Amino acid sequence: MEHTHLGRTGLRVSRLVLGTMNFGPDTSEEDSHAIMDSALAHGINFFDTANIYGWRTGEGWTERIVGRWLEKSGRRDDVVLATKVYEPMGDGPNDRGLSARHIRQQVEGSLRRLRTDHIDLYQAHHVDRHTPWEEFWQAMDTLVAQGKVLYVGSSNFAGWHIAQASAAATGLGLVSEQHLYNLAERTAELEVLPAARAHGLGFIPWSPLHGGVLAGILRKSGRRGSGSEITAKRLADNRERVEAYEAFCDELGHHPATVGLAWLLHQEGVTGPIVGPRTVAHLEQSLTALDVHLGESELARLDEIFPGPGPAPEAYAW
Numbered sequence: 572m573e574h575t576h577l578g579r580t581g582l583r584v585s586r587l588v589l590g591t592m593n594f595g596p597d598t599s600e601e602d603s604h605a606i607m608d609s610a611l612a613h614g615i616n617f618f619d620t621a622n623i624y625g626w627r628t629g630e631g632w633t634e635r636i637v638g639r640w641l642e643k644s645g646r647r648d649d650v651v652l653a654t655k656v657y658e659p660m661g662d663g664p665n666d667r668g669l670s671a672r673h674i675r676q677q678v679e680g681s682l683r684r685l686r687t688d689h690i691d692l693y694q695a696h697h698v699d700r701h702t703p704w705e706e707f708w709q710a711m712d713t714l715v716a717q718g719k720v721l722y723v724g725s726s727n728f729a730g731w732h733i734a735q736a737s738a739a740a741t742g743l744g745l746v747s748e749q750h751l752y753n754l755a756e757r758t759a760e761l762e763v764l765p766a767a768r769a770h771g772l773g774f775i776p777w778s779p780l781h782g783g784v785l786a787g788i789l790r791k792s793g794r795r796g797s798g799s800e801i802t803a804k805r806l807a808d809n810r811e812r813v814e815a816y817e818a819f820c821d822e823l824g825h826h827p828a829t830v831g832l833a834w835l836l837h838q839e840g841v842t843g844p845i846v847g848p849r850t851v852a853h854l855e856q857s858l859t860a861l862d863v864h865l866g867e868s869e870l871a872r873l874d875e876i877f878p879g880p881g882p883a884p885e886a887y888a889w
Contacts, residue, residue, distance in 0.1 A: 572614025579771030584617040590847035595632040623658035638686035657696035669699035671710035694724040704739035730762030752776035779844035785831035832860035
């Protein structure tokens, strides 16, 4: 497993990030623990979760599964543990967002559920347009001073949010941005990815296979669609490109999911994509991307199939 620095920090993390969103709703606790065992055994040391995962409001179902594994395995010191705050965790008016009150409440809840005394990377799950940056940083700086949080990151921020947050920071500031990015959805290349690079943030793509569209969807069990309405719509919007993509993957001799992840690993500024396996076999499939080298001609062909938006402001100014 190759490891790299998380943005401008001295922290080294694996080039693949273990996403845990399926733990609980789609993957049993026993299987979730087996996936985490396998991930660590293969050198994946970067685990990502969120207080909202599990989709039972206020319960932190997925964090609890991860916490019980951390306690049982005794491997807490081997894991770079990331979680998030912002989404509703109750019905009250202060049970969401990035207010100092909500951040303080939620970090304590996450620490209890994760059965740890610190969070390595605490991420704002979304920008809070109603909370001043000064309040956000006051809360985060306090947690860092207390040793409950080591680094602060963001997720789903626009490029100008990254710039605003960085300008207002009183300490190290943001060290990473977690964002939607894949071959079929490249809007981040306009502003967000350049902003992350300019401010020294690690960039962590989520949905690296576009909800399964880039994972060999046309060949799975002979089906031509998907059980998910969202994925089916994405496929409908990209069918010709997906057909060309899967044909090109056949030429390369690699599974489409492998090529999709490998493409992300070749992009400047990308720390590592988040893979969200439901089984150990899914995890092992993701690992094959680490051994794939895409040359200039292969990358150019992928750009032809799924063209990017081009750099800003040229992409939309003239």
